[in-house]
């Protein structure tokens with residue numbers, strides 16, 4: 008079966024801690040897609056799509072925090088705008104979850120598709136820029152920074 012969100016090798020930042028967190032977020036999105044695409048989503052594997060999106064929210068917050076710490080440590084020049092983007096994404100995710108809980112929005116594959124797009128766009132547009140900064144200044148990510 009085709010995966011809902013397929014990771015591409017050119018999305019790797021070359022920063023081990025961040026890359027593994029990105030892969031984990033992708034895995035969670037795919038797990039949610041698997042449940043939403045199943046005939047009876049609530050009956051699969053124990054966790055519900057809602058529990059998994061809440062898990063995604065928690066892990067996204069932790070991921071953003073460690074990415075922000077990394078950016079500060081390597082003197083990344085666009086920290087402020089990147090941080091603002093993280094805050095916006097977190098607010099959007101929070102609002103999305105609230106809308107689903109309040110029945111204002113249906114939790115279906117279309118909803119997840121918009122979430123998938125912001126995740127990918129953020130990685131491609133903003134996160135990869137951190138890697139470009141490291142490369143430009145020949146800074147090697149230290150193992151203990153994450």
Ligand SMILES: [Fe+2]
Nearest residue numbers: 074129133134
């Ligand atoms: Fe980021």
